[in-house]
Amino acid sequence: MCCRLLIPNWLAGLLATGVLLILLVFTASHGAVQIPLSAIPDLLLMNAPLLSDEQQFWRDVLLEIRLPRVLFAALAGGVLALAGATMQALFRNPLAEPGLIGISSGASLGAVSAIVLGGGSFAILAPAAFLGSILATALAYHLGRRYAGMAGLLLAGIAINAICGSLMGLFTYLADDNQLRSLTFWNMGSLAGATWQRLALLGPFLLLISIWIMRYWRAMNALLLGEREALHLGFAIKGLRRKLIVLVALLIGPLVAATGGIGFVGLVVPHCARMLLGADHRRLLPASFLLGAIALVLADYIARIAVVPAELPIGVVTSLIGGPFFLWLLLSRKS
């Protein structure tokens, strides 16, 4: 426990925000299209008519393609990690993640049925994935209410996941070759569709929900003590559980719809944050958000850079790097 970072909250927050900003600038200035670093200030500051064709091209790449993408990566990473931390608090289990109550498999089922039954254009796919995640979560919550505590929700989630999985199997069986490939790629996740429009559509909403969730830090701390203790401290557990689940579903549903499955961030990042800063949710929630943003921006950078001019699927990178990193962290802390 002595290895915990003993720095004040404001400094830690400032530090992480600084790292994130530097990373955003750094990763935005690298990519398949080589833009000299020295040219970037000109690109940003000069008037469009004064730029050469080459510069104009660089500017478009930088502002229209990379910038929305790195910003979207930061947003998605932050949201995934925050949702993970919230689920871990809610279930009082460090292995919990949004997938536990059917959010992800519901979204996958929605996406798969859109691909197989509806042709799979983004206009159908995204709403279907969102709807799937919300419906699966609502069903898991509704069924789980009958039991006391989180056990009911957990069991209902397992059942919902199994049902979604088998239905997905059925759709996969019905799918033709092209649909199968669409499916595979959707499950691996992608940030390639990030545009300013999508950022403008999702960004404010997701940030608002994130801040809303962070306001529940007291309740989540109280839950660490136990459900009875949280009750004694004035947190109505049933209402709290419903609120947090709705908020997490509102975070993850639209995000998964837009990016597909990006694994591991929601599980590992809150863990790392907890190891660094302890379990106090006042710090843990914002720290998870910032660390998640940093992690996904980095992972996306690797995905974009590793096999230039092609690209790796982002979900593959997060698991490929997140897994060993997490193991290393666990082993190095034990000794």
Added chain:
Amino acid sequence: MRIYYSLTTILLLFFITVFSTLALASAPRVVSLGGPLTEIIYALNAEQHLVAVDQSSVYPAAANQLPKVGYYRQFSLEGVLASKADIVLATDQAGPPQALAQLRKMGIKVIVLPGQANLSALSQRIRGVAAALNLPQQGEQMVKQISQDVKALQPATSTSTSTSTSTALMLMSRSGEPEGAGKNTSADAMMQLAGLRNVLAQQQGYKPLSREGMAALRPDVIITTTSTLSSMGGMAALLARPGLAQSPAAKNKRVIVMDDLLLLGFGPRLPEALRQLMSAAK
């Protein structure tokens, strides 16, 4: 008011002529997103325009030397931009759609062509690629040649079908477990053109086959690809496989093995592939 209209029209016409002459003057830089399209570009001898291809472009071998911008379904936007392409040729399965839209926004000409496995889609592909590369005559020539060749092969089959139609099973395997080709696959299209009756015509796409299911099909001919044969452990293993061993095809050793891309590519080599398939199926 009218004078403004005519002025703008004149201006527009002027710019269009200027730009089109400029475009003609400098050779277009082309990125191909889809193996079938790449093959057509090479068949038109226009490969000097190709600056990058996707990962499914593996024929001809020379295409492997070009930079690869990812799989056509999830190509890298920046990878395409980095190649400084003027034209992107894509099959209708290429994506993600937002990335294609972004390319258009950046002023790159994106031409989407049908990817289905049938003759009319092939003709459209060839015409589309040829038009994009400013080779319409060569494209028309190729379309004509292919339809002539395919037609020339047809009568021979139609007489034979009236007497006895051979039934065929197309097997495909990536993992050692064979899958059978149903409707809406290029294998099915090839069988139809070759005058063979697909025993799996009831099924959509590729589906795993159980041993008993295979035994019930009783095909006269088995068609498969070289990579499938090696993943299933060679000819002897395939013939000995329970379910297949009982079929007339295995008993008479009528197994046709063809190169994957030749058999299933549905590109300019279609007549050649058809000729090979039909002579082997006789």
Added chain:
Amino acid sequence: MLSLDHVSFSRCHRPILNQVSLAIPAGEFTAILGANGAGKSTLLSLLAGELTPQHGHVRWAGQDLRELANSQLARVRAVLPQNPGLGFNLSVDEVIAMGAYPFAELSPSAVAEVIQAAQQWADVSHLTGRRYPTLSGGEQQRVQFARVLVQALAAQQAGEYRCVLLDEPTSSLDPLHQHGLLAAAQKLAQEAGIAVVAVLHDVNLAARYCSRITMLAKGSIIASGIPCDVLTPDHLQQTYQLAATVIAHPQDPKRPLVLFDC
């Protein structure tokens, strides 16, 4: 005032409490004594508002507990549960500070003041800066007690009725700290005017620190009142099924001393 009014409670059709009526007066330290399975913890859970009785009412100042919002109740009632466990990595200070969560309006300095007082009362000042999971069971119990003290004392108005419920608070403490904790609870009742209720097993500890004792047997109250009235051989026999001798304490003749004859 917190009170039970003809409360009956059963679990899976097995009656646990039967027609229990009890008032918890301010400024008094009430002990609840009884054998295992007598319904002590259930009684405490009913008082805490965790459970609702099938019959009868639990009332807070005349109002049924069910009508009170959880957040409202948390500002006037604190509970120390029996086996506080903690699987997550928090610091001692963070755990104690949780006692102030129901009082979001308090300034950080006001909270710090209450926390300091509570730390002294619970004798955990020396544990500040430690991580909670590294503490011994007894230390954890005292840290939890400090958290409860913060909740009981924060923003208390003069004459305001507040209640603290302790479920076997001495279970993992050594004799020194058993006395320390109960002395602090006694002080809480006497000096802060808070109604304190504790489920206890040690009859003589109850006689030493509590101003009132309620004895439970098989879901009913056997006796309730001041220690020397309640602690009689007859009551003890009914409660524990054990013969007992009650004498005056050699150092404090007003206090009864119970000796079980076995």
